[in-house]
Amino acid sequence: MRPSFRFLALAALLTVHGSLITETQAQTPKTYTSSEILLGLKKLNVLGSVLYIAAHPDDENTRLIAYMANERLLETGYLSCTRGDGGQNLIGPELREGLGVIRTQELLAARRLDGGQQFFTRANDFGFSKTAEETFKIWDKEQVLADMVWVIRQRRPDVCITRFPPDARAGHGHHTASAMLAIEAFDAAGDPKRFPEQLKYVQAWQPKRLFWNTGSFFVKPGEDMSGYLKLDAGGYNPLLGQSYGEIAARSRSNHRSQGFGSAATRGEALEYFQPLKGEKAQKDPFEGVDMSWKRLGSEGVAIGKLVEGVIRKFDASNPSASVADLLEVRKKMDTWGGLYGTKGRTERPGYGWIQSKQQQVDALIRACLGLHMEATAEAATSAQGESVNIALQFLNRSRVSVSIIRAWTDGIYNEPPSTRICSQSSLSRQSWSCR
Structure with a gap:
């Protein structure tokens, strides 16, 4: 029987003081210092979004992404049209699909450092292309455009x-094509007649502005740049202890297969x-965009006030003291959006923000608890139909009571024999068999 590679993912449903929190891990999760938790709390109070668009892994401006995510505290995404499988590989023999897997993981590692989120389309990276016209002979233009429109409608960026x-x-047909598609997607995302099948799940969304992030690569020496909008992305973040240029360098250096x-x-x-x-902007790309909870009305304002209280009372030496207040924020969000509503995103404006902020709150609660979850499979591969024992480890490193309701791997549910998570002084290790 032919062996199959299985990517192990662990998810668990937990209760913290009676509230349901979902934890999902596909690989070793990021751990947070108290200063990073505080930064996350401040980000929780900002409702603004930006989407950066280019063609390949390593095309993104990591400094600008780091600045937007950690200084402006925006939900910051990078949409790469391809996964880079048409490039070179300086660290191993993998090419084509294998290289695409490597470069995908390099992008995800970069985003874990600079604070952005990663998105893709189904465009095929077939190597160097001289023109956009040549590129569109290989790419299914409507398919790639639909993917780009989907990300814009789903993430609802204020600025692209x-x-x-x-x-x-x-300088590259893929590069040119990515910009041409972005211009077309900017209009199509707000037009309910374009890709109407998506509207079963998302609303049409019109970003406020679309910019080209130009610079020394594209302008002639001595060219007058005074007519361009500009901002300084070279600041220093004291909570992270780094400048955005330093964060960007660490992020970009993850593109190892390209020798970066x-x-x-x-x-x-x-x-x-x-x-x-x-719309035109005079001084700032986000002019006229309300990034406060006011954009969700009076209920949103109430949530914002609760978040302000959590920030004000945050104790860096005891983050778990914020868990109770964060649970109150979560309950308020659940009341606004409907705890498990399935139609909210298409029927209620702002529902997407509630879902995004619920995920942020859950991550902050886990960080404040010092919660650790790990799944270890006994074998790296398995054949279809074989059983694989998976050891699941849970550790709650706080004094807050946490219980495991259910844990599952690879979509298979497993009821734990004990629902009590281990305390700091003990460690619970359960092993269950799943197919």
Whole structure:
């Protein structure tokens, strides 16, 4: 029987003081210091979103992503049209699909460092392309456009930014095509007549602006940049102890298969933006965008006040003291959105923000608890139909009571023989068999 590779994912349903919290791990999760938890709490009180769009892994501007995610505290995404499977590999023999897996993981590792989220389309990276016209002969343009529109409708960014211009200056057909698609997707996402099948799950969404993030790669020496919108992304974040140039270098250095190793930068770092679509802005890309809980009405304002209270009382030496207040925030969000509502995203404006913030609250609660969950399979591979023993380890490193309701791996539910999670002084290790 042919062996099959299985990617192990662990999920668990927990209760903390009677509230349900879902934890999912596909690989070793990030651990948080108290300062990072505080940064997360501040981010919880910001309802703004930006989507950066380019063609390949390593095309993204990691400094700008780090700045948007950690200084402006925005939900910051990078949409890579491809997974980079048409590139070179300087660290091993894998090419094509195998390289695509590697470069996907490199992107995910980069986002864990710079604070962004990662998205893709189904575009095929077939190597160097001279023109966008050539690219669209290989890519299914409507399919890739639909994927881009889906991400915009699902993530609802206030501002979209392209890495490349929609012409030959981009230097690669894939680059040019990514910008051309972004311009078309900007309008299509807000048009309910385009890709109407998506509207069963999301609402049409019109971002406020679309910019091209231009710079030294694309302008002539001595060119006047005074007409572009600009911001300084070179600041220093005291909660992280790094400048955004330093964070960006660590993030970008994850693209090892491409031989990238970036040096850290410090001090002023100007980013320039040329408007492509949408409302004009005079000084800031997010002019006129309400990033407070007010955008969800009076119920949202009430949630914002609760979050402000959590931030005000946060004790860096005892993060678990914030768990009770965070649970109150979570309950308020559940009341607003309906605990397990399935139609809210299409029927109630702002429901997407509630879902996103619920996930952020859950992550903050787990971080405040010092909660550790790990799944270890006895074998790296298995054949279809074989049983694999998986050891599940749970550790609650706080004084807050936490119970396991259910744990499952690979979609198979397993009822634990004991629902009490281990305390700091003991460690519970259960092993269950699943197929």
